[in-house]
Amino acid sequence: MAIDFSLSPELEEIRARTRTFVEEVVKPTEQKIHDERLQETDRKAYIGALIEMRKQAKEAGIWLPQMPKEWGGMGLGHVQLAMVQAEAAKSTYGPWVFNCQAPDEGNMHTLLHWGTDEQKEQYLRPLCEGTTWSCFAMTEPEVAGSDPTLIQTRGYQDGEEWVINGHKWFISNAHRANFAILIARTEDDPDLPQAANTAFLVDLPAEGWTEVRQIETMHGSTGHSEIRIEDLRVHESKMLGGRGQGHLLGQYRLGPARLAHCMRWIAQAEMALDMMVDRSLNRYAHGSLLAEKQGIQWMIADSTMELYQAKLMVLHAAYKIDSGEDFKSEVSMAKHFVANMLNRVIDRSIQVHGALGYSTDTPLAHMYQHARWARFADGADEVHQMRIAQRTIAAYKDTGSTRAATGDLPI
Ligand SMILES: Cc1cc2nc3c(=O)[nH]c(=O)nc-3n(C[C@H](O)[C@H](O)[C@H](O)COP(=O)(O)OP(=O)(O)OC[C@H]3O[C@@H](n4cnc5c(N)ncnc54)[C@H](O)[C@@H]3O)c2cc1C
Secondary structure, eight states: OOOOOOOOHHHHHHHHHHHIIIIIIIIIHHHHHHHHHHHHHHHHHHHHHHHHHHHHHHTOOOTTTSSSSSSSOOOHHHHHHHHHHHTTTTTTHHHEEEEEETTTTHHHHHHHHHHHHHHHHIIIIIHHHHHHOOOEEEEOOSSSOOOGGGOOOEEEETEEEEEEEEEEEEEETTTTSSEEEEEOOOOSSSSGGSSSSEEEEEEEEEETTTEEEEEETTOOOSSSSEEEEEEEEEEOOOOOSTTHHHHHHHHHHHHHHHHHHHHHHHHHHHHHHHHHHHHHHOOEEEEEGGGGGHHHHHHHHHHHHHHHHHHHHHHHHHHHHTTTTOHHHHHHOOOHHHHHHHHHHHHHHHHHTHHHHHHSSSOOOHHHHHGGGOOOOOOOOHHHHHHHHHHHHHHHHHHHHSSSGGOOOOO
């Protein structure tokens, strides 16, 4: 077997092009938006700046890296995508500018795999062109989102239509979405508890779909909505996948989507570590630079080692997806590890910056607020740990060794 971490000249060129674009177009525009407070003071100029970045990204050929070429994408595999996502997420708007942001990106994969030809043309095509938005509506306030078999939103059939009632919350992008992928319980007595739910495509706005509020979170009110669903009518042709396949579809969606989060989190952690080292080389206290103090070096060393582990885990999980192998375990371990690594590295970077790190003069405070949700969304830490342990125990029972559960690597 060949283990080769070098990039092909073609991919190296894509990575360099993405990095240059982020440095020369995205970051200066973000700075302008921040300095001139465009988002709050001049909505038209703000939207104009965003659209201009997208236009330039398309011209530069950095558009839709996660999708096949026939859908207007760059046709990259997951290992290759990791390079682009990790460059894009060095900025706040990068993933959106390249049209590879959550939740649209996960919804695109889902539609590509599960949609009928008609559904793909109607929903996937405009999403890929960047002219529509989407959301994925699964979590409910009344029951634990960690266990989708508990979903209470219900659908019953009425002729050619499904009538759906329920309550969802934390639905990212719902505020501006043109359509939703909605998960509802349709089966009363399924063979398996996991076969009770079905996914539906819902055109928005829709009668029976009401946005109650955008939920105020620790990083602001940024488009995670609470939704009331009352007698929402959806034609049967809008079912995505088959009856009872909603859970399967959700799991399918979450695999690559979780890994894409990890790729972006690596970028954020690398930024935090760069800033930590930079600050330690410029701050002087008690007779030496911070960089010369052992306590600071430990923080730098721990962060460096953890980031290295995170990169290897993500690359290996991506490799498994690309090879068509079972990737559940590797993605689960990567998601847990990278989310926690991200929180630790940003926390250390804030520590090294002192009061400056706590202020909003650097991006660290903002990054820290965003990073916190990574430990429970798209699978809480403890749920991943439960599944990882189950697989390790099963591997031992089956083969007398835990090797298959630790990445099934050749060492
Ligand atoms: C910013 C943000 C964006 C989001 N976007 C979306 C979206 O677009 N669409 C959507 O549908 N949802 C979205 N969510 C919701 C997210 O997916 C859920 O928060 C997540 O699935 C966890 O569900 P929950 O919040 O109900 O927590 P619960 O399931 O109630 O879990 C709470 C805690 O209980 C513990 N726990 C749960 N199960 C176990 C177990 N088996 N063993 C041990 N401990 C356990 C864990 O510590 C967990 O953190 C978003 C959330 C946030 C914060």
